[in-house]
Amino acid sequence: MRRFTAALFLLGLGVMIAAIYQQMDFSHTTVNAGQLINAVAAQETGAANFVTSVVLAYRGIDTLLELTILFTAAMIGGMVLGRRSPDAPRDPDAGFILRTGADLLFPLLLVVGMYIILHGHLTPGGGFQGGVILAAAFFVPLLARPGSSIDQGVISIVEGLAGAAFIIIGLLAMLDGREFLTPLLDKGELGALISAGSLPLLYLAVGIKVGSELAGLLAHLADAEAVD
Amino acid sequence: MSMDIIDSNLILTIAAVGLMLIGIGGIVISNHLVRIIFGIALLEAGTNLLLLLSTYHPEASAPIIVDGNVPALMADPVPQALVLTAIVIGVGILALALSLAIRVQRAYGTLDMREVRLKLEQEISAEAGVEMPSSSHAPAGVPAAAVTAAVHRVTPS
Numbered sequence: 001m002r003r004f005t006a007a008l009f010l011l012g013l014g015v016m017i018a019a020i021y022q023q024m025d026f027s028h029t030t031v032n033a034g035q036l037i038n039a040v041a042a043q044e045t046g047a048a049n050f051v052t053s054v055v056l057a058y059r060g061i062d063t064l065l066e067l068t069i070l071f072t073a074a075m076i077g078g079m080v081l082g083r084r085s086p087d088a089p090r091d092p093d094a095g096f097i098l099r100t101g102a103d104l105l106f107p108l109l110l111v112v113g114m115y116i117i118l119h120g121h122l123t124p125g126g127g128f129q130g131g132v133i134l135a136a137a138f139f140v141p142l143l144a145r146p147g148s149s150i151d152q153g154v155i156s157i158v159e160g161l162a163g164a165a166f167i168i169i170g171l172l173a174m175l176d177g178r179e180f181l182t183p184l185l186d187k188g189e190l191g192a193l194i195s196a197g198s199l200p201l202l203y204l205a206v207g208i209k210v211g212s213e214l215a216g217l218l219a220h221l222a223d224a225e226a227v228d
Numbered sequence: 229m230s231m232d233i234i235d236s237n238l239i240l241t242i243a244a245v246g247l248m249l250i251g252i253g254g255i256v257i258s259n260h261l262v263r264i265i266f267g268i269a270l271l272e273a274g275t276n277l278l279l280l281l282s283t284y285h286p287e288a289s290a291p292i293i294v295d296g297n298v299p300a301l302m303a304d305p306v307p308q309a310l311v312l313t314a315i316v317i318g319v320g321i322l323a324l325a326l327s328l329a330i331r332v333q334r335a336y337g338t339l340d341m342r343e344v345r346l347k348l349e350q351e352i353s354a355e356a357g358v359e360m361p362s363s364s365h366a367p368a369g370v371p372a373a374a375v376t377a378a379v380h381r382v383t384p385s
Contacts, residue, residue, distance in 0.1 A: 002257070003257060006253060006256045006257045007253075009256065010249050010252060010253050010256070013249065013252065014245055014249050017245050017248070018245065021241060021245075021278075024282075033304075033306055034283055034303075034304025034305060034306050034307075035304070037305055037306065038291055038302045038304075038305065041305075042293060042298075048292055048293040048294070049291070049292045050291035050292065050302070050305040051291060051292075051305045051308045051309050051312065053305070054305045054306055054308075054309035055309045055312060055313065059309065062313075063313060066313040066316075066317055069317050069320070070316065070317055070320045073317070073320035073321055073323070073324045074320060074323075076324055077320075077323055077324045077327045080324070080327050080328055080331055081327045081330065081331070122292075123292065124290065124292065126312075128312055128313060128315075128316045129312075131316070132316065132319070190293065190296065210316060213320070214319065214320070214323075217320065217323045217324075217327075218323065220327065221323060221326060221327055221330075224327070224330045
């Protein structure tokens with residue numbers, strides 16, 4: 001009975017979403033703000049990747065709020081899981097192959113993560129994607145050696161500094177008499193590594209913040225005591 | 229050519245809506261907490277895909293200028309930027325949900341929502357010092373016989 005009502009509900013929901021989708025003039029033309037941004041973004045922000053322009057320049061405050069959501073999730077995750085009791089049993093270390101692989105992967109993942117963060121204004125990628133790779137770099141060794149753990153104090157300091165850097169760059173624009181998070185500095189040559197003004201700096205802050213937050217959250221999850 | 233656009237769009241839209249429906253179905257039907265969390269993950273994937281499809285055009289290239297070449301038709305960067313942040317937040321929410329599930333497992337020793345609800349009711353009743361309610365809709369502390377009598381009074385058969 002429950003399954004039948006659920007199926008009926010899903011059918012209705014599907015029909016409703018399809019009807020709404022039919023009504024909207026989606027997907028025939030690329031509508032509204034997008035084409036306008038595509039036309040002016042290269043001159044206005046100096047970033048070759050327009051997605052980066054949107055994330056950091058046109059809706060930078062939204063990005064700040066999204067970082068806040070991530071921060072809240074990470075903080076509550078840590079609070080919910082709580083501190084591990086010191087005498088709780090731990091999983092044994094993984095085998096030789098996984099341990100060696102983790103050691104080899106760590107520097108590689110760090111370099112790839114930083115590359116993706118620093119080229120966020122030129123190529124697909126940026127702070128969010130690179131940050132997740134950085135988090136993976138710190139999490140893979142933890143999978144190989146469950147006995148070791150990441151220092152949560154260091155993580156929260158790094159995360160706080162990165163968040164503060166994002167806000168301070170935004171406030172510097174206000175010192176200049178412009179709006180919060182207006183892109184600063186010289187735009188430089190389109191497509192060069194050092195270009196697009198303060199956008200790469202903002203993405204660096206985003207990347208370090210996302211990386212440290214996710215690494216902390218994953219470490220908390222991995223540290224959770226196993227129950228029989 | 230317009231037929232091609234409609235076709236690829238239709239297939240992708242059906243895929244996106246299908247993912248959303250599978251996800252919601254998982255949330256509604258499953259009793260296991262981890263399956264419910266997987267349902268949330270699927271719902272999220274479908275929503276992101278639908279959001280991207282809102283400005284999808286098969287001919288458009290990525291909104292990136294490479295070596296100074298400006299493509300004739302570029303995809304809309306706004307939904308891409310939205311989905312970009314939504315994916316990362318989704319990972320955070322998923323980790324938070326899993327950590328809550330770990331707490332439930334620790335507290336009740338099970339992830340089956342039916343058992344968890346039963347244990348919750350027992351705990352509440354024991355704490356308040358009243359009898360277990362006869363159903364989840366009955367007010368706490370009212371014995372089953374009184375509920376049956378009240379139902380018979382309201383609906384005389």
